[in-house]
Amino acid sequence: MTTSLMDRIRDRAFADSVPLAVHFDLTYRCNERCVHCYLDHDDHGEMTTAEVKGVLDQLAAAGTLFLTLSGGELLLRRDFFDLLAYARLLRFDVKIKTNAMLVRDVEAARIRDLGVRQVQVSVYSHRTEVHDAITQAPGSLQRTVNAIRFLSTRGLKVTIANVLMRQNAQDYEGVRALAAELGAEYTMDPTITPKMDGDTSIVALRMPAAQVLHLFKDRSLVGDDFCRPAAPGPVDDPEVLDALPCSAGHIACYITPYGDVYPCVQFPMTTGNVRRQPFINIWRDSPQFHEVRSIRVRDLTACPSCGYVATCTRCPGLAYMEGNMRGPSSADCEKSTLRAAAATS
Amino acid sequence: MSAFVIRGERLAARKVGGEMVILSADDSSLFVLNEVGTAIWEAADGRTSLDAIADGVCREFDVDLETARRDISEFVTSLAGAGVVSLSEVERQ
Numbered sequence: 001m002t003t004s005l006m007d008r009i010r011d012r013a014f015a016d017s018v019p020l021a022v023h024f025d026l027t028y029r030c031n032e033r034c035v036h037c038y039l040d041h042d043d044h045g046e047m048t049t050a051e052v053k054g055v056l057d058q059l060a061a062a063g064t065l066f067l068t069l070s071g072g073e074l075l076l077r078r079d080f081f082d083l084l085a086y087a088r089l090l091r092f093d094v095k096i097k098t099n100a101m102l103v104r105d106v107e108a109a110r111i112r113d114l115g116v117r118q119v120q121v122s123v124y125s126h127r128t129e130v131h132d133a134i135t136q137a138p139g140s141l142q143r144t145v146n147a148i149r150f151l152s153t154r155g156l157k158v159t160i161a162n163v164l165m166r167q168n169a170q171d172y173e174g175v176r177a178l179a180a181e182l183g184a185e186y187t188m189d190p191t192i193t194p195k196m197d198g199d200t201s202i203v204a205l206r207m208p209a210a211q212v213l214h215l216f217k218d219r220s221l222v223g224d225d226f227c228r229p230a231a232p233g234p235v236d237d238p239e240v241l242d243a244l245p246c247s248a249g250h251i252a253c254y255i256t257p258y259g260d261v262y263p264c265v266q267f268p269m270t271t272g273n274v275r276r277q278p279f280i281n282i283w284r285d286s287p288q289f290h291e292v293r294s295i296r297v298r299d300l301t302a303c304p305s306c307g308y309v310a311t312c313t314r315c316p317g318l319a320y321m322e323g324n325m326r327g328p329s330s331a332d333c334e335k336s337t338l339r340a341a342a343a344t345s
Numbered sequence: 346m347s348a349f350v351i352r353g354e355r356l357a358a359r360k361v362g363g364e365m366v367i368l369s370a371d372d373s374s375l376f377v378l379n380e381v382g383t384a385i386w387e388a389a390d391g392r393t394s395l396d397a398i399a400d401g402v403c404r405e406f407d408v409d410l411e412t413a414r415r416d417i418s419e420f421v422t423s424l425a426g427a428g429v430v431s432l433s434e435v436e437r438q
Contacts, residue, residue, distance in 0.1 A: 005375050012362035020361065065359035065366055093357030093368045115355045115370040157373075 013063070013251040014244075017293070019283055021066035021252040022059055023265050026052065026083065028072040028257055031101055033136040034124075036165055036205050038195045039072065046257035049079040051275065053086050055255065058279040060090040070097035070265075072257070081110055088114050095120065097161075100147035101140060108150035119151055120159045121184070124167075126174035134167055148182045158184040164215070165192055165205040172215065190215060191331065194321050196268050206331070209338060216342035227343035230307035230336075240310045241298035248316060249292035253283065263292050267317025269325070292316070295326060302328045308336035348432045350398070350421050351391035356429065358386070367429060376429055381406055385417060389430050391437030395421065 013020040027046050028039045047055070059067070067087055074080055075098060087094055095118040096111065103111070111119065123144060125131040131141035151158050160179040162172055172188050179186035190207050194200040207215075216227055235241065244250060249263035249271075259275040261282050262268050271289050272282030283289065295316070301324065303309050313336075318329035352358070357368040365383040367376040378386055381402060388398045399413040408416075424430045 005377055009361055009366050009377065012364070016362055018361055060359070063359060063361060065357060065361065065368070091356070091358045093370075115357075117357070117368070117370040117373065155371075 010247075010251060014247075016063075017284070018063040018251060019059070019253055020064060021068070021247070022064045023068040023070060023252070023254045024052075024055070024059075025070050025072060025255070025257050025265070026074045026080070027077050029076045030071060030073045030099075031076060031137065032073065032099055032140060034122075035134055035136065035167070036163065036192050036202050038193050038202065040195075040197065041072065044258060046077075047259055047275070049082060051259070052079075052083050055259070055274050055279060056083075056087055056090055056092070058274070060092065062280050062283060065093050066095070067092035068095045068097060073099055073101065075102040075107070081114070084111070084114050084116070088116075093117055097122075099135070099140070099144055100151070101137070101143045103147035103150060105150045105154075108147070108154045108156065111151070112154040112156050116156065118157050118159060120161050120187075121148055121151075123148075123160045123162060123175055123178065125171040126178040127171060130168050130171060134165075145178070145182070148184055152183045158182070160184045160186050162186065162188040163192070164188055164190045164207055166207055166211075167205070169207045169211045169215075172221070176221075188215070188221065190335075191315075191318075193266055193318060198321070209334060212335070213338045213341055213345075216338050217345065227339045228311045229340050229343050235304070235307075235309050237310070241296065241304055243297045245295060245297055245300065245314060245316050249289050261286075263289070264317050266315055267320055267325075269317075269320055292325070300326050300328075306333075306336075308333075308340065311339070312336045348395050348434055349391050349393070349436055350385075350389040350395060350425075350430050350432055351437060352386065352389045353429050353431065369428065371428075374427065376424075376427070382420065385420060386430075389421075391433065394436075 028041055029043055030041050094116045096116055097120045100121045121144060124134040128141045132138055148158055160175060162175045164172060176186045190212055192203055192206045194203055216222055248267050254262045254265040259273045261271050261274060269288055271286040298304050303314060312332060314332045315329050316325050318331055319325050319327050322330060355370045359366055360383060363380055365378040365386050384402060384405060385398055388401060395417060399410060399417050402408060402413045403410050421430055425432050
């Protein structure tokens with residue numbers, strides 16, 4: 001994909017407040033019980049086929065191009081392929097996030113034939129005992145790996161997403177090797193977020209700082225530009241201070257299976273519900289979206305005076321879950337410190 | 346010029362700020378069409394002939410028919426080469 005062209009499209013979407021990218025969870029039900037999962041897997045009344053299609057119509061009309069369909073495990077929806085076909089009929093660029101446990105060759109072929117561009121599959125470890133202990137689903141690694149083979153064989157672009165936590169911190173090299181063997185791309189993420197209901201107990205699963213530092217020192221994993229030392233003092237560059245903290249709420253948002261609209265899957269602030277209001281009214285008029293859009297880096301409570309402000313990957317959603325969307329996200333504060341430490345060690 | 350032009354199926358597409366953004370599911374190729382290109386893409390339903398598309402472009406934009414026909418022919422040929430559209434001598438039913 002041409003980066004400069006994509007930057008131009010993003011700039012245009014920012015200028016016009018177009019919801020260019022939407023993450024839509026079709027269900028929270030799941031056939032795994034991952035120890036770090038932030039969701040409640042009971043079905044509290046997810047949207048019907050007709051309701052989902054209606055929302056897809058509205059997103060297409062609003063200008064959404066990039067559509068991530070996820071869950072829960074979205075293949076648990078009996079109407080999944082009907083919804084996927086409808087999304088492609090509306091010419092969304094579709095990315096699927098799945099554990100792939102229910103993907104056999106026939107499902108892989110249908111996903112490919114419907115024109116899905118990317119499939120992201122969660123793999124926690126190359127070791128059965130570690131992966132299956134995290135998913136709490138015996139046999140899950142084998143089924144997932146088999147599915148990746150089906151998807152790759154059908155020519156689909158598969159990315160293995162490797163969420164890292166205490167249990168599997170040592171296994172990223174093994175998962176990378178597995179990805180290479182399967183012809184899949186690899187991405188890792190050491191972020192463990194609190195549960196959507198605010199329960200922070202799973203945050204204890206986050207990797208200890210020393211392990212994150214070890215990860216950040218691996219340039220083959222994070223790239224050469226990832227680790228940067230802090231600026232020597234407070235930043236007074238207007239380009240930094242006037243920057244938007246994140247694309248959430250500006251050109252991107254998230255929709256739950258129950259129709260709630262949030263700025264992002266990691267930013268569970270209800271801005272409206274598509275069962276009660278047209279999506280475009282929520283996107284354009286919700287006071288919460290207006291507030292999110294009004295925030296610039298200079299408005300943040302602590303960040304403007306921080307030496308890491310120019311390079312920090314602060315997540316406003318994590319800050320929101322800590323109690324203040326203008327405040328720091330402590331997990332990202334720690335990451336910035338570790339990136340700087342990795343840069344100088 | 347009597348062929349018909351049909352939008353490719355394995356593509357995502359959305360108009361962003363008046364320009365059609367097209368993305369290939371197969372190789373992630375990205376295309377951005379300008380206003381005239383967007384009008385041609387939107388008319389590429391397999392039932393509207395290239396002559397009719399040229400007529401429409403002449404009505405909407407400041408261009409003479411001969412130039413429009415020549416430019417559209419070159420344009421759709423290049424798009425067909427990139428797999429964005431296909432050309433057919435037969436009208437789609």
